[in-house]
Amino acid sequence: MTMKDSTSITINATKAQIEEFKESVLWNDITRELDFWLEGFAREQDSIVDNASSDNPSTASVLLHLGDINGRKKAVSYFKQILDIFLEILEEKNNDTRRDQT
Numbered sequence: 001m002t003m004k005d006s007t008s009i010t011i012n013a014t015k016a017q018i019e020e021f022k023e024s025v026l027w028n029d030i031t032r033e034l035d036f037w038l039e040g041f042a043r044e045q046d047s048i049v050d051n052a053s054s055d056n057p058s059t060a061s062v063l064l065h066l067g068d069i070n071g072r073k074k075a076v077s078y079f080k081q082i083l084d085i086f087l088e089i090l091e092e093k094n095n096d097t098r099r100d101q102t
Contacts, residue, residue: 011086011093018090022083034076041076045069 013021021027048065051057057065078085 009089011090013086015087015090018083018086027083031080034080037076038073041069041073 011018045066048062052062
């Protein structure tokens with residue numbers, strides 16, 4: 001994410017709150033669940049070839065399915081990093097505030 005993208009994002013939590021949540025049992029539960037989702041997506045992706053022999057899907061259908069799985073994997077991976085992204089945004093905004101003061 002570039003600074004231009006992050007300027008429109010409002011983070012109401014403090015850096016300390018985000019860091020504390022990142023170490024929490026709840027966040028660990030959430031990321032563990034997301035890891036299960038990623039495993040399920042991988043199993044689904046692996047089954048495409050096995051199912052192709054019996055289902056005989058079109059090339060376009062297979063490519064769309066692969067793209068769909070890829071998009072879901074990217075979204076989950078992004079969400080798993082969301083706290084780090086929030087911290088980066090707060091740091092960028094803090095640095096911008098310092099620059100504006102000089």
